[in-house]
Amino acid sequence: MKLWEMTRLIRSKNAGPFELTFDIIFKTTTGYEKVRDAKIISSRWVAKTYGVDEALVKVIEYPAANAIKVTIPRPIISGDILDSDVYGGQQHGPFVELEIH
Amino acid sequence: MKEVRVLSATGMLGSGFKEDTIRRAMALKPHFIGADSGSTDPGPHYLGSGDSMFSSAAYKRDLRLMLLAGRSAGIPVIVGSACTSGSDIHLERLLGIAREIAREEKLSFRLGAIHSEQNKDYLKDKLRDGKIRPLENAPHLDEDVIDRSTHIVGMAGAEPFIEALERGCDVIIAGRSSDTSIFAAVPVMHGINPASAWHAAKIMECGAACMVQRKYPDCNFAIVRDDHFIIDAPNPDFYCDPDSVASHNLYENASPFELIEPSGVLDTRQARYEAISDRAVRVSGSTFRKSDQYTIKLEGAELAGYQSIIIGTVRDPLILRQLDPWLTQLLITAKQRIEGIYGVGIEKQYRLDLRVIGQNATMGSMEPERTIGHEVGLLFQVTAQTQELATAIMKSVSHIAVHFPIPEWSGLITSIAYPYSPAEIQRGATYRFNMNHVVVPATPLEMFPIEYSEVRY
Numbered sequence: 404m405k406l407w408e409m410t411r412l413i414r415s416k417n418a419g420p421f422e423l424t425f426d427i428i429f430k431t432t433t434g435y436e437k438v439r440d441a442k443i444i445s446s447r448w449v450a451k452t453y454g455v456d457e458a459l460v461k462v463i464e465y466p467a468a469n470a471i472k473v474t475i476p477r478p479i480i481s482g483d484i485l486d487s488d489v490y491g492g493q494q495h496g497p498f499v500e501l502e503i504h
Numbered sequence: 505m506k507e508v509r510v511l512s513a514t515g516m517l518g519s520g521f522k523e524d525t526i527r528r529a530m531a532l533k534p535h536f537i538g539a540d541s542g543s544t545d546p547g548p549h550y551l552g553s554g555d556s557m558f559s560s561a562a563y564k565r566d567l568r569l570m571l572l573a574g575r576s577a578g579i580p581v582i583v584g585s586a587c588t589s590g591s592d593i594h595l596e597r598l599l600g601i602a603r604e605i606a607r608e609e610k611l612s613f614r615l616g617a618i619h620s621e622q623n624k625d626y627l628k629d630k631l632r633d634g635k636i637r638p639l640e641n642a643p644h645l646d647e648d649v650i651d652r653s654t655h656i657v658g659m660a661g662a663e664p665f666i667e668a669l670e671r672g673c674d675v676i677i678a679g680r681s682s683d684t685s686i687f688a689a690v691p692v693m694h695g696i697n698p699a700s701a702w703h704a705a706k707i708m709e710c711g712a713a714c715m716v717q718r719k720y721p722d723c724n725f726a727i728v729r730d731d732h733f734i735i736d737a738p739n740p741d742f743y744c745d746p747d748s749v750a751s752h753n754l755y756e757n758a759s760p761f762e763l764i765e766p767s768g769v770l771d772t773r774q775a776r777y778e779a780i781s782d783r784a785v786r787v788s789g790s791t792f793r794k795s796d797q798y799t800i801k802l803e804g805a806e807l808a809g810y811q812s813i814i815i816g817t818v819r820d821p822l823i824l825r826q827l828d829p830w831l832t833q834l835l836i837t838a839k840q841r842i843e844g845i846y847g848v849g850i851e852k853q854y855r856l857d858l859r860v861i862g863q864n865a866t867m868g869s870m871e872p873e874r875t876i877g878h879e880v881g882l883l884f885q886v887t888a889q890t891q892e893l894a895t896a897i898m899k900s901v902s903h904i905a906v907h908f909p910i911p912e913w914s915g916l917i918t919s920i921a922y923p924y925s926p927a928e929i930q931r932g933a934t935y936r937f938n939m940n941h942v943v944v945p946a947t948p949l950e951m952f953p954i955e956y957s958e959v960r961y
Contacts, residue, residue: 476641482547
């Protein structure tokens, strides 16, 4: 099963121009707890997939909304010459297709 | 029971709300009407240039309905982060619109204008005194960066709003402000528990964004009390539930648990979200820790250059199968031609960048998947110190790219499809955010002078 099938929303967005944040909001508490406990969304996976330093990846569990949040530094400041996504809204693709066993 | 009723007109002034919704919300007797008008979301162009995200006509439509409602009920109207970036140019634009509305509608009010644009000498003094410190992933800041900035704004806290309210303002229009301050000021001024006031403000500043489905931008309404607040959509078409309100804390925040404000930190770890009907939610349990030091966040932007771009597409399967080396060679050849025209040293005066749409144009260096399909888009981008130079260079790039050979074909080929004539598009000035820092001011008001005036028609 792909991660998206267990969620009601996966999105990416700037958290200000210098950070990028991902929200994975699950449909059910069971689904949230399964993925949380299996540590599938880990700072190691994010670092490897996105090519960022693992020490700078923050993974936050947010049970109030059955959600997992991931925040990373933006490699390029929003809107700078080489930036490709000013709002940071299309960076979540790899999460959508993450395989859940 | 002491309570403050909050009407948020919309998540962003200029994006709209329904006239019918504000009329319904006014029947609930709010203590004030607020709206945020700013964001760094659309990038550095707005702060850098002084431009706004929406047209003046769009701001005027929204502000007119707010002023009419506010004046007829005799309650304050508060708008923060004027016209996207809240520098003095943005503030003057919105003040002008407010005065125009007053004249057309024959309105009278005491107007408070809160300035958020920062004086460069003041900031340099603060920097020398060690009163400016970097936040997460901040770029280097020195006096040259301050001098290079076209505009620098501070994000006002609730205090300047409270000051203007205490001085009897009916309408407050502010430069850059923390989104939440706009909505926390009145409850905090009335002595409501700051935890409840700030958490409600965080939900209200986005208008109807905390609804289960925000079908279009619209108003939102909260009843804020000491130990809880209630969110109840004034639009009968919308509803919220505990999940939708709790989820809103995630939105565009690095952490859902902490919201850092100039005067302290809202902590929502212990917050409880309960449905009190099939459409309203009661929130309680957050805490607010006052900070030892009052801090103001800075935003600055500087000119990064002028750009000319070309958009083209490639469909030839033989080019696509050798796309990466073909493009590498194309860029080398283009740079050689430009050196041939302008001489050695020109490479320091421009940069030529390429985005391959269909490969990694969205995620850039973070893209783990780089296979391509049956066509790709190419976006060439030249950045130089003048528009003339950027465009002149792009004209040469354009010609080289459109006839760049591959070994399989003999004769002259036309290797890129250009949808436009001329192929090059002048983008004008491009800016860069250059600060992610906080200042420690001597007082919460010293960075935000307030101008008072009587508008009488």
